[in-house]
Amino acid sequence: MPASPSSPSPLLLxxxxxxxxxxxxxxARLPFFAASFDAAAYSRLLQAYYGFHAPLEARLGDYQEPMRAKTPALTLDLQALHLSAADIDALPLCQALPGINDEAGALGVMYVLEGSTLGGQVLKRAMAERLGLDPANGTAFFDVYGARTGDYWRRFLDRLGQASSAPAAQAATVQAAIETFQSFERWLEQRNVLGQIPG
Ligand code: HEM
Structure with a gap:
């Protein structure tokens, strides 16, 4: 049965x-809402985001439709925050990324990247309030699909709904999503842009 907003596919669940x-x-560890969070901290965080998203999107290759590319928005934001093209080229890139060998793995990685555009709407508004940034000067990445955010998400859910229902493929998708979150968190930690583990 195709997925619809009212009936999430078993894979989405x-x-x-x-x-x-x-x-x-x-x-809980991302510092966007920390009292001390300021423009310099935002720039450092976005540089670390770039170091993860640029190589991961390169690995996704043709599995990701070109219209979903988010690295160009990160580049624009870093330029708005006064990094030069040479500064951006020199940013450290994450090497410990999930492997992507097939559609099942790609869907898991994409679930994380696409889902983050939903939370991105919250972050875009928060950064406008806290730092006075907008998508034209520093938050393009968090608003990468703009008014089409919901539409892009639904189209991604359609693709998820068409995925193989073989249990091994579904397990591989969930595993890839977990590894994507874990490698992102480890990378951000390594770049020193996260808060402490709560508790
Ligand atoms: C402080 C940072 C974050 C906040 C406040 C936040 C907030 C949210 C919110 C409110 C939603 C639900 C949106 C909706 O249902 O319309 C959401 C969904 C999601 N977020 Fe985040 N998020 C954050 C960071 C992230 C990050 C860094 C990632 C991944 C790299 C991520 C991945 C996802 C995914 C995959 C979903 C989709 C869940 C689903 O509906 O299946 N989020 N986030």
């Missing part, structure tokens, strides 16, 4: 269930 704790853990 498994992805939500499998990554709920990962999302909670990362959200």
């Amino acid at each position: 498994a992805l939500r269930e499998g990554t709920r704790d990962c999302h909670k853990s990362l959200e």
